[in-house]
Each structure stands twice: as C-alpha cells, then as structure tokens.
Amino acid sequence: xxxxxxxxxxxxxxxxxxxxxxxxxxxxxxxxxxxxxxxxxxxxxxxxxxxxxxxxxxxxxxxxxxxxxxxxxxxxxxxxxxxxxxxxxxxxxxxxxxxxxxxxxxxxxxxxxxxxxxxxxxxxxxxxxxxxxxxxxxxxxxxxxxxxxxxxxxxxxxxxxxxxxxxxxxxxxxxxxxxxxxxxxxxxxxxxxxxxxxxxxxxxxxxxxxxxxxxxxxxxxxxxxxxxxxxxxxxxxxxxxxxxxxxxxxxxxxxxxxxxxxxxxxxxxxxxxxxxxxxxxxxxxxxxxxxxxxxxxxxxxxxxxxxxxxxxxxxxxxxxxxxxxxxxxxxxxxxxxxxxx
Ligand code: SF4
Numbered sequence: 001x002x003x004x005x006x007x008x009x010x011x012x013x014x015x016x017x018x019x020x021x022x023x024x025x026x027x028x029x030x031x032x033x034x035x036x037x038x039x040x041x042x043x044x045x046x047x048x049x050x051x052x053x054x055x056x057x058x059x060x061x062x063x064x065x066x067x068x069x070x071x072x073x074x075x076x077x078x079x080x081x082x083x084x085x086x087x088x089x090x091x092x093x094x095x096x097x098x099x100x101x102x103x104x105x106x107x108x109x110x111x112x113x114x115x116x117x118x119x120x121x122x123x124x125x126x127x128x129x130x131x132x133x134x135x136x137x138x139x140x141x142x143x144x145x146x147x148x149x150x151x152x153x154x155x156x157x158x159x160x161x162x163x164x165x166x167x168x169x170x171x172x173x174x175x176x177x178x179x180x181x182x183x184x185x186x187x188x189x190x191x192x193x194x195x196x197x198x199x200x201x202x203x204x205x206x207x208x209x210x211x212x213x214x215x216x217x218x219x220x221x222x223x224x225x226x227x228x229x230x231x232x233x234x235x236x237x238x239x240x241x242x243x244x245x246x247x248x249x250x251x252x253x254x255x256x257x258x259x260x261x262x263x264x265x266x267x268x269x270x271x272x273x274x275x276x277x278x279x280x281x282x283x284x285x286x287x288x289x290x291x292x293x294x295x296x297x298x299x300x301x302x303x304x305x306x307x308x309x310x311x312x313x314x315x316x317x318x319x320x321x322x323x324x325x326x327x328x329x330x331x332x333x334x335x336x337x338x339x340x341x
Pocket of ligand 1 (some may be wrong): 205207
C-alpha cells in the first residue's frame, strides 16, 4: 500500500482544476498540452491549446500545415522552436509509426523536442504506464518531502529525485498520480509560501517537519542575462504599410520583427535605415520597452517613423496577418497599432 499516492490521488480527485487536457488520454492532445505547458502557466495555455487542437485536429494535420499557420497558432506563447520541433516529430510519427503516437519510451525520447520529462508525462498520462515524469513542480515536492538540500540544478540531484518519484508512482493509476503530483506542486507546494497546512502529504513531509520549506529546494544562482540595446521603429511608409523584417536566426527564426538596430541613439539607427534604402521623413519617440528571453534581455527605445520606400523590409497592411515575435507584439498592442486580438 502506497500511502503517499493514495493520499495524493484522493486530494487530487477533490481539488483538481478543470483543464481541457484532463478530459482526454489522446496522446496527441497530451503531447500538445505538455509542450505548451513547458514555459507557460496552465490558465494561459487553455485558449492556445483549444485553438491548436481545433485547428490541427490530429498528428497528420500538424505534419502537413504551413509554417505561417503553425507560428500564428503559437504566437504569444514564445519559444517557437517548440512548435517547429513538434511539426518535425509529427512527420516522423507519420513516416515511421503510420501516424500513430508510439507508446514505447525509446521511440518517444528520440522525437524532436521531447525530453525525459515530456516522454514520462505522455507515457504515464496518455498510456497509463508506471513511469516518473519529473518537472519543476515534482522536483520541488520530492526535494521537500524528503528534505533533500542538494542543488536541484545539478543532474545528479535530478536523477535522485526522479528515482524517488519513480518509486512512488501509483502502479494501478500512474496517469492520475502524475497529474496529481504536478497539481500539488503547482497549487499547494508552490515556490514561495507552500500551503503545508492543507497539503495531503504533510504528515510525512520532512521539510515541513523540520521547518525547511523556505530553503528547499536549493538552486544555485543563474548566470546573469546578456543585455542588448535597440532602437526599434514602428515604421509606416507612404502607402500606409507597416514595414517588418522576417528573422532568420536561432532565437526567433521565421517570425517577423519591427525594423530595429542595435544602437544607443536614434540618429545612428536612422543612418542605418537610410543605408538600407529607406528615407526617414519624421520620427517621434514613443516609450521604452523590455523583453526578457531565457538568457537575454532586450532594451528597446521605440519610435514611430514616417518613411518613404521599403528598402530591405517587407510591407504589410495589417500586423494581425503575420506571426510577430512577442517582444514586438507587446509594443504594437500597447502603442495602439494592433486591432482586437
Ligand atoms: S507539506 Fe508543504 S512542503 Fe511538504 S509537500 Fe506538502 S506543501 Fe510541500
């Protein structure tokens, strides 16, 4: 008898949030939800998930859809390589598994964008296999429950926590166990101020017993982010078109950006725009903006420019028709150049 999972599952059945991916064991749906949830909170993911599943109803639809559609469906979630990897993985499933999502760890772990956690989550939640799925939430619960003070950023600590979780996975109901422990970490055993009084497993929790919940999990400091300073332009030409550029780099590949130059002054940026075939007629300063990527910070001084010509840029009549990087979409929305979203 596994008291931990019994108490956890009983609590979950009474307290779980009603999320759309909890009404299905379709592995495609579970996969989509897990990839979206990697960097984003559940409540934010819900409309994206519903729209994605409604538009791309199965793995074949995902494999066949255009890049523009794919990026548009993902617009706002960020980390676009996730959805590109999903499409590549969908093509492998079509070509090597007859379009049926594989149910063996060794077949899933080699799909692009699927790591140990996601493989474990799909196998336990969609296929009800007794396998650990160790994400940040589960790491936190395990490290506190066993009062493990090792640095959770280290791989050897993850292996230890994964083994502890693996031993606790309910053998009759792995799918519910995995969802329940993730839910516990997301709602009660939170990073700051865990609600230990209402926790279903508090009677065996060593961090709670020893008063260590504010120091566990221990994580070494992240490296400082690299900073970049841009002059960023909402640029409108004489035809009333907005000018944008399509990106071809690892960070935002395939998305569109407002014209911008890495510079400390607008004069320098204007010279750069003009050397690329644009004539600047007027410019006005709007506001400063910031965007934080995982290891990078963009500081942007935003201007609105009236210009002649299009130079190296691409004209669009409406920002809503193209997938724009979130770093710039927030600017367009806040400055009132974007319609209803
Ligand atoms: S008792 Fe507190 S620290 Fe321990 S698992 Fe529950 S919420 Fe987390």
